[in-house]
Amino acid sequence: MSILTLYNDLNTFLVIGAVLFGIGIYGIVTRRTLIGMLIAAELILAGASVNFMAFNRFTSPDPVTGQVFTLFIMAVAAAEAAIGLSIIIAVYRQFKSIDAEDTVQLKG
Amino acid sequence: MNSPIKLQPDETFILNVGPQHPATHGVLRVKMEMNGEYIVNAETVIGYIHRMHEKMGEVKTYPQFLMNLSRMDYLGALGYSHGHVLLIEKASGIEVPERAEYIRAIMVELNRVASHLFWFGAFVMDLGGFSPLMYALQDREYILDMLEAVTGSRLTYCYFRFGGLYNDIDDDFISAARRFIPRMRKSLKKYHKLVTGNIIFHKRLEGIAPLSQEMCRKYGASSAVARGSGINFDVRKNEPYSVYPEFDFDIPVFHECDSLARYKVRMEEIEQSLRIIEQGLDKLPDGPIMPEKKPKLIKPPPGDYYQAVETARGSFGIRLVSDGGKTPYRLKLRSPTYSNMHLFDESCRGMMIMDALAFMGSLDLVIPEIDR
Amino acid sequence: MNPSMVTSPSLFSVDGLVGVVFLINLVITIVGGFIACNSERLVRAVAGLIVCFIGVAGVYYFLNSPFVALMQVLIYVGAVSVTISFAIMLAAPEEKKRVGPAGPLVGPAGFATAALLAGGFSVLAVRTDWKVMAKINDGSIKTIGIELLTNYSMVFELISIVLLIAILGALVIARSGRDN
Amino acid sequence: MICEKTRLALQKLFPTPEPQEAPIEDAGEEKDKKVPQEPRNNGLVERDYAVHGYHLDAQVSPDQLLEAVTIVDEAEFFIESITGVDWIKDGQLEVIYDFSRYDFDLCRVVIRTRVDRNHPVVPTITGIYAGANWHERETHEFFGIKFTGHPHLVPLLLPEDADFHPLLKDFKA
Amino acid sequence: MSLTLLNVIVAVVIAIAFAALNAAYLVWAERRGAARIQRRPGPNINGPFGLLQPPLDGIKLMAKQLTIPGGADKVLFIAAPVLAMFPAIMSFVTIPFSESIVAKNMNVGVLMIFAFASTGSMALVFAGWSSRNKYAMMSSVRAVSQAVAYEIPMLITTITVVMIAGSTDLMEIVRQQSGSILHWNIFPVLGNSHNLLMPMSFLIFFTCTLAETNRAPFDLGEAESELVAGFHTEYGSMGFGLFFMGEYANIVIGSCMTTILFLGGWNAPLPFLGFIPGIFWFLLKLYLLIATFIWIRWTFPRTTIYGLLNLSWKILIPLSLFNLLFTAGLIKVF
Amino acid sequence: MITYFTDIYHGLISLFIGMGITFKEFFSPTVTVSYPYETLTMCDRYRGHTQLIANEEGKPNCVVCGLCEKACPSNCISLAGEKPEGGKKKVLTKYILDFTRCSLCGSCVESCNFNALEFSKEYNLASTRKEDFIFDLLKRLEEKNK
Missing domain, CATH: 1.20.120.1200 (NADH-ubiquinone/plastoquinone oxidoreductase chain 6, subunit NuoJ)
Known part of the structure; x- marks a missing residue:
């Protein structure tokens, strides 16, 4: 097990997934703006996708399932970005700010 | 194009278009308050090359001021000189030989064609098309060569004199001018095919910056800006001067009021100028080019005189208040683009910046002429 | 090294x-x-x-x-x-608002949480004995396509519906904000 | 036609027709320059177009100005230019308004008003002619004439910090 | 897999060289072409036909100082020009110049090129944003909306071709067009599809390429009469040079794709001309397309931003969608 | 719906017409002159800076009347002369033309009653120093005579 053969090991990819997930969680907790949170959420999804792909490559009896799931996640992420950003723009029009704290009043 | 988005003042930012900007063709500055691509408010700032020609007129004698006029508008210089000499001749009662008047008219019209050609190229370049500028310059070069052979200079002519001309035209000039007319007509056809018919060009100008007749009147717009809005106004026809009543020509008027109409007016004016040149060459009488008796020192009697001429850029007015001295007591130069540019502030509100700059191009600005 | x-x-x-x-x-x-x-x-x-x-x-x-x-x-x-x-x-x-952490304590706390989560998952992943299979997918686009339209057609349809709704929703939300 | 109409309309501003003509109007005649010229009185004069280049010449007092310009506006004239003349010997500043028409029925109207040189205040006509804005700003900075009610009376052609008025006769560069 | 990765690394080096050379000499071609259209000689002093002009220009650009405006985001400001070059160079790796000359043929070649092409617009966004210049900012907003609007019809049209070929492999797509000029995808007569709308989809694809590469008449990102120089207003020296090269590299990629998808790639137009190597035909078609790019640029005025978006959303997208459905129907029927 | 398609059609046609024109221009000969390598001859009336006309002896025609100095609107001419011992006419000793201020109006040439001034055909004037444009016309005449 060498550092140069890491790419042939399932654990490497699982750790990458976990790290991406952790970064995403950190971002979502600390970010103040909605856009920043959205970016962090994309990272969490990426972490999950890496896991799916890793299992697909190393352990799955069906070599497609993981890939299909990843594609599904991508579509969901794209949809999420679209919806999230239109909400952000609507919020910005309303409050003139995208700071999450400024937008606590959700009466509309 | 009115903005469908409600404009909120706190979302705007200031954009300084100029004094060094590719679209302003000189040192013109427009302070635009923008909301994204839309202009909320615009303030034109001029005067960067103000030279106080009016004061120069007060300290120089009448003949010494002759060459200043061509520095006002470097593209259509002869039209401005024409106004000046006509005014002084009227004020001091100098008779001008007929031949001189005809030659003046031919020269002014040639200069008008040259000026419109340059405007055409620069306008299309404002819209992003480069080649028409070069084609227009080729035709313009031909005119400049002819004018240079007669006047000695290519741009800032000092050719007209009180009572006549600096020197006479020769047969070379006449034959060159006769050759030029069919050549220019052919080029015009090419321009119409290449530019006027082009769908992109059409879409960019159609319906852009409509100017109502009322607005033109309130701002004193002239030239193609007024004629593109359906106003049948051309000083050459409305207030005939020089030998223009002898010529048969039309005033092109378009009623669409948009930038495309202004473009069409100028293109049609080239054609009309060609007609005038043609008739002028046909009717050109023989005779002297300077009057036989001309006062040595020009001293117009005291009084207040006004002369308007149609230059390439519109109605140029020159007012002389004389106290009978060697120098004018007061000389006022009314420049047409000053009024035309003034329209811009009000009418560009709510337009997108690219439309506004296309509109600015359609006004045919020469900045030294605004600033004087 | x-x-x-x-x-x-x-x-x-x-x-x-x-x-x-x-x-x-x-x-x-x-x-x-x-x-x-x-x-x-x-x-x-x-x-x-x-x-x-x-x-x-x-x-x-x-x-x-x-x-x-x-x-x-x-x-x-x-x-x-x-x-x-x-x-x-x-x-x-x-760019009026510089965007940083919300408070002085949020940064470290968030970092601790994130580190804990990431570390936990990593440890869990490494400790588990996964059954690695020798079979490797060929990465062909054809297989994915066929699977997507047969076994996973439900997923495929779902993606389409989610995207459609997302587009409509985005349009509606962005449009309605404009009139305010 | 239109000239006559405008003349009649403008004439109403001057209840008593002024009989005398100021010497400055007698253009064309040779005059001895030594004779000090009297400032012209308010009134309406018809000019010879062939000599002067305009038809009607109305001199009004500053408080009559808006009225006169309204008459011109209603007759659908367009504004050609606004300028000033410094009559330093009379101690007066003159503001000249040029109007013309987009028409073949030719008529050029000049409206002028004179104000005291030490206290040059004229009402603005930007409310009637929006295009007078720049012309008045230019006249303001060249002659120092104040146009009361002008929306934005700041230097236009001269530098922002210019505190001189170059077209005044006592200005020396 | 490991060997191919090495291949890729070597190929990237070759691709950079090819892109740089192409970019440099396309500038020369553009200037000469523009000059000829405007009846001028163009650069003709340095070397025969002015051929030394591009290297000299390059030396001049490199000798200049790279200035970074105050208040700019330095990291992004420097990264943006590099990012502009990156996707174009990556795309060169998978383009088959002939049957044998291809760095790494992938069975998802089409996808590869579009994936990297889509990152190109981000370079403009970063350049515009980091310059801290209002013109650059407006330009990057335009660039984004333009990229979004034209990626859609471009991808839809590509999918049409992919459906006809039944493969995303670029070499496979070209192979299916072999035979004569009438077998090319642009001509519906003997081709794979008998789809009468193919010339139209060629036009759509070509228009989208023009727009995606920010070329006139769609050069709104750098519309010099409005936005001075758009996103690269603040760039000088090699930063500007990289943007310039990136633009030309993108043009080459776009023309390569048009050649492969519609004009039969390396195939000779007539079968008896097959003895001439494929690379010749490929480059001939490629440079003819690039010449058309230049020709168009010096002919037309620029569109407006709403005209551009209208063209995409109201004309190109509906037509390409219709084309997609029509093609799908044809494939189903025949 | 029909107008939608006819618009597209006519738009496309107009674009192709435009491209046809530039295509034709592409194959037309160039009209420019590559300046430093080829030059054009200036026309007879070309106005360069002024120069003195010499009589048969190579001396200037000028009689130092100073009319040109007075006529100049920009005050760019300054000349001096002296009466030599025993001579009748004044002789020009200095004729300075400040070309930086000259606007080539031709007033000086027109005002001259002694055929002493003319326009030169000089157009290749370039310098980075202002002083290079203050010409001593007398010196120029001597150089020309050599």
């Missing part, structure tokens, strides 16, 4: 180079992720996100799935990042 060099391929062999490229890829991914979550300016965060996603695409490539890797680039870099930067431009035109 590495004690286990004996069993590993030489650094200058082809396999070794691949390993180096993979390590670079890993670094790119993690650094991109950190930039995405830590930078003060949102545009830099988007830049970090793009770097991170290109890294993730590389990871997918190493997982023998070039199709998904390219889809990752196409969708995340070409679409999602562009949309996010669009929103940044619309919402914060003058």
